Amino acid sequence: KAGVTQTPRYLIKTRGQQVTLSCSPISGHRSVSWYQQTPGQGLQFLFEYFSETQRNKGNFPGRFSGRQFSNSRSEMNVSTLELGDSALYLCASSLAWGADTQYFGPGTRLTVL
């Protein structure tokens, strides 16, 4: 069974631009969560989607948004990029909303110049 896939793997953007990251969960998994990982803050929860609805949201500004499609694939969007948004963005899938075990994708490394 294929794992979680994320595209692109690497991105370089400049301040003020916007970016869209994509995540395809493990087949059969319906919940997708997004995390930001930085050296200083570690892994921080962004949001979780299940059945095309945002179920949970972490403490990030409104510039960070996401959505989920009917096939469970999810996208995350960051608008008006700031230098501090440079991070590894990880997507994790789980069977259902509330399922404890999450399986992570390889991440998208975003660099904002």
Place this chain on the structure above:
Amino acid sequence: EDKVVQSPLSLVVHEGDTVTLNCSYEVTNFRSLLWYKQEKKAPTFLFMLTSSGIEKKSGRLSSILDKKELFSILNITATQTGDSAIYLCAVDTGTASKLTFGTGTRLQVTL
């Protein structure tokens, strides 16, 4: 504010040594504690613990949870260079923060 603290922050050991990694937590609501290993990019799932005192074991790795004292340990016996990684502890609080992670313990196993 929910908090997960891991110690030590980093550790260098020789192949064959046994290591113990610590994870303590202070959360308003506890559902489970998870351990992940992160080598290059994607954290890979190791264990999920929900009950106190029940050891989970997988090969040379084992983990146990103490819900009274609010901590967990991850043991690795007979370490190998392939164990070199960052080990992450996370608590599922079942709230908006879904999984609250510690900053991790960086383990380096040398020959």
